Amino acid sequence: MNNRRQLIFCLVVLGLYLGLSSSFYAQSDSTAAKKVKKVKEPKHFFNHTIFLDSYYKPPADLMKPNGKLDTGRIAKQLGQYSIQQSCISFYSPLVTINNYNRDSSVNSNFHLLLAGTAYYLQPRFSGISEHTLAKYGMGIRAIYNTGKRSIFFIESTPFLTQDITPGSSDKGSWRMSGTLLWSYSPGPRFNFRLGATKSFLWGNRWYLPFIGVRFGRLDRLNFSVQFPRNISLNLPLGNVFRLSLYSKPQGGVFSFSNRDTVYDNRYYKNTNISNDQVIHFGRYELLTGFRMDVVPCRWFNFYLSTGFSTKNGITFYSNSFNKNNKGRYGDFYAAAPKNSVFVNFGLVFRIGRSKSYYNNTNMYDVVDLNNSVDPGDNNINPGNGTITIPKKKLPKSLKPSEIQDLIDANDF
Numbered sequence: 001m002n003n004r005r006q007l008i009f010c011l012v013v014l015g016l017y018l019g020l021s022s023s024f025y026a027q028s029d030s031t032a033a034k035k036v037k038k039v040k041e042p043k044h045f046f047n048h049t050i051f052l053d054s055y056y057k058p059p060a061d062l063m064k065p066n067g068k069l070d071t072g073r074i075a076k077q078l079g080q081y082s083i084q085q086s087c088i089s090f091y092s093p094l095v096t097i098n099n100y101n102r103d104s105s106v107n108s109n110f111h112l113l114l115a116g117t118a119y120y121l122q123p124r125f126s127g128i129s130e131h132t133l134a135k136y137g138m139g140i141r142a143i144y145n146t147g148k149r150s151i152f153f154i155e156s157t158p159f160l161t162q163d164i165t166p167g168s169s170d171k172g173s174w175r176m177s178g179t180l181l182w183s184y185s186p187g188p189r190f191n192f193r194l195g196a197t198k199s200f201l202w203g204n205r206w207y208l209p210f211i212g213v214r215f216g217r218l219d220r221l222n223f224s225v226q227f228p229r230n231i232s233l234n235l236p237l238g239n240v241f242r243l244s245l246y247s248k249p250q251g252g253v254f255s256f257s258n259r260d261t262v263y264d265n266r267y268y269k270n271t272n273i274s275n276d277q278v279i280h281f282g283r284y285e286l287l288t289g290f291r292m293d294v295v296p297c298r299w300f301n302f303y304l305s306t307g308f309s310t311k312n313g314i315t316f317y318s319n320s321f322n323k324n325n326k327g328r329y330g331d332f333y334a335a336a337p338k339n340s341v342f343v344n345f346g347l348v349f350r351i352g353r354s355k356s357y358y359n360n361t362n363m364y365d366v367v368d369l370n371n372s373v374d375p376g377d378n379n380i381n382p383g384n385g386t387i388t389i390p391k392k393k394l395p396k397s398l399k400p401s402e403i404q405d406l407i408d409a410n411d412f
Helices: 002-025 072-080 361-372
Strands: 046-061 081-099 106-127 133-145 150-163 173-189 189-198 207-214 222-227 230-237 239-258 276-299 300-317 331-337 340-351
Touching: 002 072, 072 331, 081 300, 106 239, 133 230, 133 239, 133 361, 173 207, 173 361, 239 300, 276 331
Parallel strands: 150 239
Antiparallel strands: 046 081, 046 340, 081 106, 106 133, 133 150, 150 173, 173 189, 189 207, 207 222, 222 230, 230 239, 239 276, 276 300, 300 331, 300 340
16 A cells, blocks of 8 residues: 555656646747747756755664663663665746846746655664655745845745555654745855744754855855755865765654554553554754765766764654644654764756856856755755856867857857
């Protein structure tokens, strides 16, 4: 049954994606009767983008918040803790509306995108059976670029979390994440962001302010602080290689089958046995390391990241205790796993043509906003591989292949 649900979900996403791709790229040409065939201009500034991400963290002991080894009943039952996760996400432009200047150049624009994710987490505890926790999300994001200094961004993603381990009776739980942002750039070398977000990245339900600053241009060396998403120092090494030093949170809240009796009703009062066949698992960690993006062409890039996982935390929540809870969830067990290393790898695919925005710093911020807030609140992003890095000096003779990323045929 679980495999059937996954297959149906993937087919629906694939159908929507292919349908949108074909419909939004199809254009009617009122001049078809003319003998001169015109080149079809792309409708959108964004490509249809799919990115796949894989993450692994080795086993670690469960510790108490005071730093001592946890030897309690639940800790002994769980054993050591490790993580393996994979994710496939996408965003696809639905509508692009441009407001043009008198010289036919684009002034302001509006972008509406569809974004979705399928996320699979395997929190592996050595003392209990293996669980596969899934999160399926589909949302809408809107971006309005005033063409001057301000950009407005809003996104909302409802998602379903479900323990899809064979034999699980979990029917899933619905949740909602969302972000509202105002971005302001007095110049290309400084950007300020202010807004709010509802997020589960810290292993619980949080309503947080969003505050961000960036020093430096997006297509050159820059330093960015985006609370509560990330801190990063970004260094482009030409158009092919891009290096980032970063620190960011990662986590979430997931449905977790109680078939191993992690939550034992015998130890708690005022609980409902039938209501706690499914409990909830929260996790968070702070990742600090480096990431190398390799962009061999505009249609594909990949990245490799590694570093240290610190500030780890896991929590378990019961439905009985949180039945009427509208704020943060209350846990019946919490632990702080030991620090460890991590490895992260990802692939990014871009489909279709897009409008050229070379050296348009406003559009660079639009692209960065879209890539900073990922579909599904996983804090996984494809990077800014479509932002062209300017060359310091142009060689005396240029081949067409060397400048094809700087010139678009539709710019003339």
